[in-house]
Amino acid sequence: MAEMTRRDMLKGAAVAGAAAAVAGLAGCAAGAEKPATSSAAASADAAAEAMAEFKMVLGAEAGGSNFGIYRESADLHGDASETDDTLANLNSAMGGETGAHTKYAAFAEAAAAAGLDRIAALFEATSKAEDLHRHEEERVAQLLDPDAKLPEKPSVSPTETDGNLIAGARGEIYETAEMYPIYIATAIKERDAETDADKKDALDQAVQAFTRAKLAEAYHAKWYMDAYTTIDTPTDEKYWLCTTCGFIHKGAKPGACPICGLTEYEEF
Ligand SMILES: [Fe+2]
Ligand SMILES: [Fe+2]
Structure with missing residues (x-):
């Protein structure tokens, strides 16, 4: 349960950060096309539109999911084929x-x-x-x-x-x-x-x-x-491999793995 909560928080932060970045870009684009007097309102509209689009791409309207990003990836790289097998x-x-x-x-x-x-x-x-x-x-x-x-x-x-x-x-x-x-x-x-x-x-x-x-x-x-x-x-810092899921950390030995939550590591 703690794992889900942490993951959900991370997802929320990622979606919010990316949406803010998209909104910022959209604001710049709108500002460049409109007269200065209406640029603030236009930016706000464009930002809201970009936010809605971004949420749709991420599947955030359906509860938020980092799995939905494949649709954006497929758009960027037309050959990323979907299979049903x-x-x-x-x-x-x-x-x-x-x-x-x-x-x-x-x-x-x-x-x-x-x-x-x-x-x-x-x-x-x-x-x-x-x-x-x-x-x-x-x-x-x-x-x-x-x-x-x-x-x-x-x-x-x-x-x-x-x-x-x-x-x-x-x-x-x-x-x-x-x-x-x-x-x-x-x-x-x-x-x-x-x-x-x-x-x-x-x-x-x-x-x-x-x-x-x-x-x-x-x-x-x-x-x-x-x-x-x-x-x-280079430094002489160690790498730590989570022997359950393949997560790797550099530096001091980590606590619970951020992916699987377990604590078994191999040092390299
Ligand atoms: Fe792990
Ligand atoms: Fe890998």
């Missing part, structure tokens, strides 16, 4: 996570060989996080199809570590902002329409697995960009 999405996610798990392990070796110890530690931690994700997705996929299994690991050719960090961040942002939001929305739709109790429960577990992965990927992207921007000024 959660089992296929689980198999696809298992492929993506297996690729990321393998890629980051190779990136860790390349960083260590270049003497970038802390970046090697970050890649090791994220590689392990993706390993958690792919095994959890395999477990859920097997509830829907006993024959579902993880794909073979691909072969990987790392480049320079700064490029590997950017490649990693781009992959994480794609997963958190496009791929998982679509998979979550699809799984919710399928779950709500399902009448078989076991299948409904499996689809609900898919919603949970996709959601935890989506949130963890955002932290991975954050730390990759942090490592990229501080590549010439």
Whole structure:
């Protein structure tokens, strides 16, 4: 219950902050087009309109949800296709996570060989996080199809570590902002329409697995960009991996994981 309350507060803050930003932009645009005397009223109208539009995009009118943002993402990137098959999405996610798990392990070796110890530690931690994700997705996929299994690991050719960090961040942002939001929305739709109790429960577990992965990927992207921007000024701070959900923190050992609420960490 405490978890829900905190999450709801975070969602509320994010929606309010983004809406304020949109309203500000809309106000500037309206101000540029109208004579100075009416710009304040026009800005207020445009801001209200932008707020309504933004809430609609986020699904905030239906109680607020960070899952609804996939619609905006699909508009921005026309090829972000929706599917209505959660089992296929689980198999696809298992492929993506297996690729990321393998890629980051190779990136860790390349960083260590270049003497970038802390970046090697970050890649090791994220590689392990993706390993958690792919095994959890395999477990859920097997509830829907006993024959579902993880794909073979691909072969990987790392480049320079700064490029590997950017490649990693781009992959994480794609997963958190496009791929998982679509998979979550699809799984919710399928779950709500399902009448078989076991299948409904499996689809609900898919919603949970996709959601935890989506949130963890955002932290991975954050730390990759942090490592990229501080590549010439590294510190010796530790990374902490939540061994339940794949959340990663840098610095002092965190308390309860902000994603899953548990407190089991591995230090890197
Ligand atoms: Fe990740
Ligand atoms: Fe966690």
